[in-house]
Amino acid sequence: MDEAIEQLLEWSTSIGVELNGIHPKALHGRGIGIVATRHLEADEVILKVPIPALRTLSNTPKDIIKKLSGASGHSILAVSLCLDDGTATNKWTPVFPSRQDIASSLPICWPAKLRSLLPTGAKTLLSAQQEKFNKDWAIVTAAYPELHKDDYLYSWLLINTRTFYYTDRGTDKLPREDRMALQPVADLFNHTPEGYCVANFDDKFFTFTTTRTHQPGEEVFIRYGPHANDKLLVEYGFTLPSSVNPWDETCLDSYICPSMTVDQRDRLEAVGFWGKYMLDSQTACYRTYVALRMLYLPLNKWQDILDGTRDEDEDSHIIDGAMLKILTKYDSDITSALEQLGQLEGSSVGDEEMRGILTDRWLQIKHLVAQGKLRLQS
Numbered sequence: 001m002d003e004a005i006e007q008l009l010e011w012s013t014s015i016g017v018e019l020n021g022i023h024p025k026a027l028h029g030r031g032i033g034i035v036a037t038r039h040l041e042a043d044e045v046i047l048k049v050p051i052p053a054l055r056t057l058s059n060t061p062k063d064i065i066k067k068l069s070g071a072s073g074h075s076i077l078a079v080s081l082c083l084d085d086g087t088a089t090n091k092w093t094p095v096f097p098s099r100q101d102i103a104s105s106l107p108i109c110w111p112a113k114l115r116s117l118l119p120t121g122a123k124t125l126l127s128a129q130q131e132k133f134n135k136d137w138a139i140v141t142a143a144y145p146e147l148h149k150d151d152y153l154y155s156w157l158l159i160n161t162r163t164f165y166y167t168d169r170g171t172d173k174l175p176r177e178d179r180m181a182l183q184p185v186a187d188l189f190n191h192t193p194e195g196y197c198v199a200n201f202d203d204k205f206f207t208f209t210t211t212r213t214h215q216p217g218e219e220v221f222i223r224y225g226p227h228a229n230d231k232l233l234v235e236y237g238f239t240l241p242s243s244v245n246p247w248d249e250t251c252l253d254s255y256i257c258p259s260m261t262v263d264q265r266d267r268l269e270a271v272g273f274w275g276k277y278m279l280d281s282q283t284a285c286y287r288t289y290v291a292l293r294m295l296y297l298p299l300n301k302w303q304d305i306l307d308g309t310r311d312e313d314e315d316s317h318i319i320d321g322a323m324l325k326i327l328t329k330y331d332s333d334i335t336s337a338l339e340q341l342g343q344l345e346g347s348s349v350g351d352e353e354m355r356g357i358l359t360d361r362w363l364q365i366k367h368l369v370a371q372g373k374l375r376l377q378s
Ligand SMILES: C[S@@+](CC[C@H](N)C(=O)[O-])C[C@H]1O[C@@H](n2cnc3c(N)ncnc32)[C@H](O)[C@@H]1O
Pocket: 029, 030, 031, 032, 033, 095, 096, 097, 105, 161, 162, 163, 187, 188, 189, 190, 191, 192, 235, 236, 237, 238, 239
């Protein structure tokens, strides 16, 4: 890998990429990342990538764009990567994660049994991702019947996990999600929720700047977004310990929605409070409380609290009791999911990495639920 990194740097320097006080390095459990090679101050520009070095829709071969008329920007970049004979990227792609890395880490590639053991929030994200992929693939396979689905999926996932939001005159009319760009070296930054470098672009460069000091050897991160672990898992193939990810949360829909009558659901939908009931490390969201009040209070009280004419604390003992029951049931379901995963240990269902990632995710959720229960019991 060291040789591939050196070749990437030699090539990227030749096309104008400037590194300042940083170097890519293979890191345990995180593929390649970027580390400081000296003390870095806050507000230092550590990487500049010239705009022509980016792979965007604007410099994708026109014949591909023409053949894929109506396809998403994501799928056009993926096809272009798939069809690349290496002339543009032969110094770049050797540092990409292997097919095996991608297949082990991203749930879309996991066997159905493991996907069925994902938490609800991750399942919802995964089915949206699968739908997006299927839609893209239908257009791509019609235009390029010779492409293999597995090759395309690999490229599609590389684009999904490695691109930056970027817009220029060629893409500024496109929907936001189509304004994607792959950029060498910058695609090696790993994600952290806090203490990250910021990325900006103008018409000449993509520029990465520190926001705090770094010691020599310390990893330098960017932030992919304020993402909970279900999102990081489905879109990027990793999760962070609960203590490190303040954005983590878990979805309570499967414990609340099925108990609603059609009328209750209609009423919640009418006020925009149907579904997306989330629990984070501090509290359950406001939506959750609106839904629980619908389930456990008379309708007039529910309406009064919503209108602000009744103090919500008056009924908090009922709602807290209901919440505790939900979290207790969730906790026992987590234990059973972990037991099922334990029984798969050493089996041929998926590989150790997949099962490990999934186990970690359930343990993080167990922690969120335990914190929630503790708050209610104290
Ligand atoms: C933009 S790439 C970053 C470079 C990547 N590590 C590599 O080797 O090419 C995004 C991928 O890096 C990995 N990654 C990013 N941040 C991570 C983190 N904090 N912990 C573990 N893996 C991370 C995930 O596999 C993710 O899909």
